[in-house]
Amino acid sequence: MSDEQRRKERLDRGIKIRSDSLYAIMSWRELAYLTAPRFLLIAGILLLPLLVPGMYWQRVVSVVCIYALLALSFDLMAHYVGLVSLGGAFFIGTGGYISAMLNTSLGVPPLLAIFIAALLGGVICTVLLLPCLPLRGVYFAIVTLMYPLFLARVIEALDIFGGTDGIMGVESFPNRWVEQYFVIAMVLLFLFGLRRLVNTDLGLVLRAVMDNDQAVKASGMSVALFKGLAVFIASGIGCLAGACIVHIYMWSGISLFALDFSILPIAATVIGGGGTLVGPVIGCFILVPVSELLREFGTLRIVCYSIILMAFVVFRSEGIMNYGRRKYHQFERWVKV
Amino acid sequence: MSEEPILQVQEATKAFGGVLALNRVSFDVRKGEVLGIIGPNGSGKTTVVNCITGFIKMTSGRVLFHGKEITGKPPHKIADMGVTRTFQVMRPYYSLPAYKNLVIPLFSPRARRTGGWRGGGRLGDRNTVGIDILEEIGFERDSFVPYKLASTLPTGYLKRLELARCLALQPEVILCDEVFSGLSMSEIASMLPLIERFQMEGITVVMIEHRLRELFRVAGRIVVMNFGEKLIEGSPEEVMADEKVREAYFGSEEVEEVMTYA
Structure with a gap:
């Protein structure tokens, strides 16, 4: 019997097939099948700050949201436009410094400063990245990795923007609940906003740029324009995250250009499942708390962290979200060949 | 002429x-x-x-x-001026269905400017216009072929898809x-009338x-x-x-x- 061949068969669940069509709205069960995962996610994120013990963990939730915004921006660039960006720290730093300066020198209130920083930072990052847009793959990744290192050293060497001390006395959010729910609202807004964007005709063009930029040129559209637009959206989200973190910590310094902000979103995307947009957010909700829990291990923290990451890459390289989606929509069985 | x-x-x-x-x-x-x-x-x-x-x-x-x-x-x-080309090595968007491949040229400034309803502008939606163009170029409308991923299409259809991309741009x-x-000989024979039709359309x-x-x-x-x-x-x-x-x-x-x- 050892030479018996078996094959795993995957079939769509009946309810999946039925609820693909418009008729889903005629049955509560099928409606629930379609919307329950989304509601579960939204409700889960909204209730999380109330469920966690103490203010320390509430702060962790805020930090998770910061990373989730970065991961969303990474996923959009990498899996919908084909630009693998290691520039998370670049976006965070740019947005953070702009918002801190607006607040301390011009007295702009935090909630307004954050949005100005997102827009202005998006423009600045896009302009700075413009020369690199023709690059692809690992070359773009390397160049975007250079930017945060470059900016941090410039600030340090020229002693501008507060130099190594950073900018002190940045105003915080009006109260901690505003802080908490502002970042959560931003994550949900951009999560569902981006999901909608990538399915519009514009999103399709962005995916086409990733697939085949020659054909986009032959279709009479400027590849640079669409890449620039995508980078603007992604860096704007990143800068927004950076501006939030500055007002959470009430301080802006060179550590905003730390490599963590570039690497963790990528790890979260790997764990959550690239190209799903939800996946990276879920990945952040796993990775950041885990890294907090591992603090007790001291130096070994990085080791544990790496092992978790490696296990995911080796055993579940498709990511939680892709795996979960498949299990939700399909059933599997072994059939004899 | x-x-x-x-x-x-x-x-x-x-x-x-x-x-x-x-x-x-x-x-x-x-x-x-x-x-x-x-x-x-x-x-x-x-x-x-x-x-x-x-x-x-x-x-x-x-x-x-x-x-x-x-x-x-x-x-x-x-x-954008109306000089369009096909590629010798076909360059469809492999991860998209055939008709979605045409949404991209239909989104271009030229198609929106010159296309009227065929540009998928105010009156048409780009998906249906895409399927219309595919039908003109020899994809059977009511079959599943226009909805298949470009990566699964045979060469003959991909060549037609290249021409369809040009057509979507309202080319000169x-x-x-x-x-x-x-x-194959028979595939070419079915493509020749297309070329003749382009010529008749100016x-x-x-x-x-x-x-x-x-x-x-x-x-x-x-x-x-x-x-x-x-x-x-x-x-x-x-x-x-x-x-x-x-x-x-x-x-x-x-x-x-x-x-x-x-």
């Missing part, structure tokens, strides 16, 4: 390092005609198309469209880079081809190239009777075949 040139290539020269891929090639494309460009492998046919459409920069020489210089413009600007000129290569077609017999059925004039230079230009009978062309194609069975056929 008028004598008025729509595209003029003047003294086009392209050097890749020391190799002259094109050496002072000049020819006119007349409005509404089907012009064939033939020549042995490596004679610079595709380079001509790349130079006209801006995908590579010429070393020297000029390209005029409606008498206006388009030399050195970026490819998307040239496509289509430069076809070997649309017949890799197709679209100027430039065809680069190796399949001479099929080309001669639709092309009014032929430009023959060899080693990056233009050998001769004229009607199919004229060029095939020429001694230099026979020499360039020496030994090629198809030429013998075509000669006897002509």
